[in-house]
Amino acid sequence: MMNDDRDDRPSPEALLAEAQREGRGRLKIFLGAAPGVGKTYAMLEAAHERVREGVDVVAGVVETHGRKETEALLKGVDILAPQMVEYRGKSFREMDLDALIKRRPRIALVDELAHTNIPGSRHVKRWQDVEELLTTGIDVYSTLNIQHLESINDIVEQISGVKVRETLPDSVLSTADEIELIDLSPQDLIKRLEEGKVYVPEQARRAVHSFFSPGNLTALREMALRHAAERVDRQMVDYMRAHAIPGPWPARERVLVCIDEKVDADRLVRFAKRSAERRGAAWVAVTIETSHAHALTEAEKDRIDAAMRLAIQLGGESATLQGDEVVDTVLGYARERNCTQVVVGRARKARWFGRMGKSVTESLIEKAGEFTVVVVGGEDEDRPKSVMTRHKPQTGWRLWLGYLAALVATAAATGIGFLIDARLPIGNISVTYLLAVMIVAIKFGLRAGIMASIWSFLAFNFFFTEPRRTFAITDVQNILTVAYFLIAAFIVSNMAARLRTQIQATRESARRTTNLYEFGRKITAAATLDDVLWAVVHHVATTIHGRSLVLMPGERGLAIAAGYPPEDEIDDKSAGAADWAWTHGKLAGRGSTTLPTADWLFLPLKTGRGPVGVMGVQMTEDADMPSPAQLRLLETLADQAAVAVERTTLVADIETARVATERERLRAALLSSLSHDLRTPLVSIMGAATTLGTYDEKLEAEGRQDLIQTIQDEAERLNRFVQNLLDMTKLGSGALKPRVDWVDLNDVVSSAVKRTERLARRHGIRIEIAPDMPLLCLDAVLMEQVFFNLLDNACKYAPPGTPVKVWAIKTPKHVAIEVSDLGPGIPPEDREKVFDMFYRVNLGDSQTAGTGLGLAICRGIIEAHGGSIHAEPGLHGAGTCIIIHLPLPPDLADIKGYE
CATH class of the missing domain: 3.40.50.620 (HUPs)
Structure with missing residues (x-):
């Protein structure tokens, strides 16, 4: 058995490329060396083959140039009606891109891929129209001549002497799914030209002696063949990678x-x-x-x-x-x-x-x-010939101000020279002039520094070298001194000017860094989406000294979310550019290659989760497009803005998820409570009523009375549950308002105890209210419900025979009330949660029926009275003690106002 260690799995790059092609149309380009080789004819022949196979083919735009054999091939292919575009008072025929996308054929024929669209069209170039068709999943057949590639534009001009104006990026050709080379020898092409099959006779004669010379056609044919060969080589490499075929894989250059x-x-x-x-x-x-x-x-x-x-x-x-x-x-x-x-x-x-x-x-x-x-090599003829160090020329008042400063500095140095001439050697005076030259060069640039050097040289020679008051020099030593001084002055002025430009460059770099830092600080400090958007548009507008806005998706598409200066709407062209930037995730608008007639340039705001909006910028009137440095800065700002917007969105998503989780928890608790606390009393009532109806005559008086009592008890229980739900609904909507009046706390507690008489049959309820307890300003009905709920809970959870105690005293600041029992108690971690809706403490096997609404209603009513309620352990840690604090009663006038 042979051992094959080869890994047959496709490479990650191949898998990624396959994933990127998923859902995208395929592009086939018929490539030729020059016009007239038969690219359009070959494209139409291929289209007819697909039509015979039953494929839906539509001719979006086909340029026949009056060739009869080409026009004959259009028969049998659906032709899309062209779109008429007005430009400078004339109408031009262009491909109707929107109609073609709406028609959605399987294959679209789009001739002359490098064609430049009429101004006002959606895209500048036809290849961009094709890119949009491919994005929508439509296959495209197109044609291209080799001289239209941007990378060989200068070579074509050098060979043929003709500068090709319509070009397209090489990436369009390299990303094509299939390329078919349409080759024709130069002799055959010239023969076709002379027969009038390419141009009309007059144009043909001129073309033969210029572009269509045998040498030019041979060179163009060589370039076309070479590009086709390179394409085949790349296809072979792609195939090897896709099928994991081993081979020499050198590091990528x-x-x-x-x-x-x-x-x-x-x-x-x-x-x-x-x-x-x-x-x-x-x-x-x-x-x-x-x-x-x-x-x-x-x-x-x-x-x-x-x-x-x-x-x-x-x-x-x-x-x-x-x-x-x-x-x-x-x-x-x-x-x-x-x-x-x-x-x-x-x-x-x-x-x-x-x-x-x-x-x-x-x-x-x-x-x-x-x-x-x-x-x-081979630079253009208009290249500057000077090799001197060039500084930005100064003009106008700034230049003359520098010259004046040079004169003043020279005069000042001369005055200082006279002061030190009597005591110090002449060399010290020259240092004074050098200092003046350096100061002028730093402040006003190289030209002013050179001027200061010349004037300092003349002044130094005239006033301080022998013979004085004359420019003549008799001493050889003085000649060397003056010469060295002039050289030193020029060097100092040049170095000082360079120092000045370095300082400016450092300041510019620091300004860009500070810009990014300030932007990051602003958007980090912004908490809400509106704050983030305002920080973005304000900072971007300040950075470019123009205008800025952010558009985000809404119910009706993209809408302006923020703008600086404030902007409410944009024109239709700008809106179309914004939509294109949002859909394709690329630059669009003014100065770009997509919808360049728009007033705004739009940058997509993209994150790992997808696009979140687009940022629009409008430069000053004299700047059509940001420079590459400005564009990189804007793209960095757009990336940071997108992350900040996503951060606020994530915060909102987290809050929405939290609310949804809480809602789901409440829903589950409510359903559980309804299934138990409604069904249990209903079953008991139905059972007792059925027994009474079936065995009424056979039941003794005592049995009949027990069944009636069961019906009454369960009906009251059901009524309490429904009342709790109604009270909780009123509390949640804010509809539960206390109707306060002077009441005696003893009366309220006693009424609640009477209501719980049946529930407390196995417990003794003890009431201890301080004798000095004043009348309280309360809603008696609602407070009675509070004490009923507390006593109901105490009787449910406390063991039979244990007492339940109600205790109240007056303190200097409030009234303190306690309801305590000797039940199992509430764990420390649950003492605050028990006041939430539908929350019930897990007591294991001894779980007692309940809705989890009683204490929540108590808290709502107590807080509506301006008080507080909380749970603590009972005496010596046994049982539970619910403690209520109510405010002391106000004056009678205040009470009437409160009502």
């Missing part, structure tokens, strides 16, 4: 691309995407915030932001790192993320940090060690 303010940063990002895709590796784009980050121009910052957004769009990660030592920071992060390859631009001198000599690229290669460093 990761590519890191370094982005700075270069205008060719997009080229680096696309190269990193292609490099990572060939290796099946993950990749991340990083930018380094040095001490000069705040000195970059707005155009340079925009280039960095655009490159980082492109990295996210192409399926990569992005990260912003802080540090002046760029090489060490990059390599440290690469080690932390287990990257294997680092992609950088071509060598530049002292561009990222202020060291002279080696460029960042050269230093990176020198220190790379185990990393593979790939240097990408």
